[in-house]
Amino acid sequence: MGYSIGQVAKKTGLTAHTLRYYEKEGLLPFVKKSSSGLRVFSDSDIEWLVLIECLKGTGMSLKNIKQYIDWCIEGDSTLTQRLEMFKNQKVKLEEQMKQLQKHMEKINYKIAYYTEIIANGSEGVFERNPKLAAERKRVYGK
Numbered sequence: 001m002g003y004s005i006g007q008v009a010k011k012t013g014l015t016a017h018t019l020r021y022y023e024k025e026g027l028l029p030f031v032k033k034s035s036s037g038l039r040v041f042s043d044s045d046i047e048w049l050v051l052i053e054c055l056k057g058t059g060m061s062l063k064n065i066k067q068y069i070d071w072c073i074e075g076d077s078t079l080t081q082r083l084e085m086f087k088n089q090k091v092k093l094e095e096q097m098k099q100l101q102k103h104m105e106k107i108n109y110k111i112a113y114y115t116e117i118i119a120n121g122s123e124g125v126f127e128r129n130p131k132l133a134a135e136r137k138r139v140y141g142k
Contacts (some may be wrong), residue, residue, distance in 0.1 A: 002040040003033075013047050019049075026066050027052055029073065058093045109139045 009016045022028050023039070030048065032040050048069075055065050068085055071078035111128070116129050126133035136142070 002042065003046070005041070008041045008046060008049070011046060012053070014049065014053070018051055022049075022052065025062055027062065027069060029069065039114050053088070058089055059096065105139050109135050 003011065005019055008019060009013070014096045023031060028045060028048065031045050034040050052065055055063070058074070064085065066080060071082050112132055113125070116132055118123055120128060126136070
């Protein structure tokens with residue numbers, strides 16, 4: 001089945017502008033055009049868009065996504081490069097997740113801190129709540 005750029009935009013949540021930009025950048029080399037020059041997207045093209053958005057979401061650059069697509073076009077001779085690319089991206093993503101977890105711990109501490117103060121006042125908050133004091137020390141190292 002073929003989809004227009006508007007249908008794909010609605011289906012993926014991407015704008016028509018973004019879809020045109022991706023095509024211009026070489027990220028959608030498989031998209032066909034009708035005899036009148038309109039883009040006709042296939043289900044496979046939509047799957048590529050989902051993958052592109054996934055890779056972008058992990059912080060992969062458009063340049064590297066383009067490289068991946070080029071390797072896919074080249075065929076099986078690039079399987080090792082593709083595997084290494086995904087392994088490297090996984091390492092980067094795991095590092096980002098560790099950093100986000102540290103940020104989440106600080107946010108959770110602040111929620112507990114302000115909840116305690118609102119409920120019981122700020123005076124003597126750490127003496128009154130040793131668990132909160134221990135969490136502060138763990139999160140901030142003091």
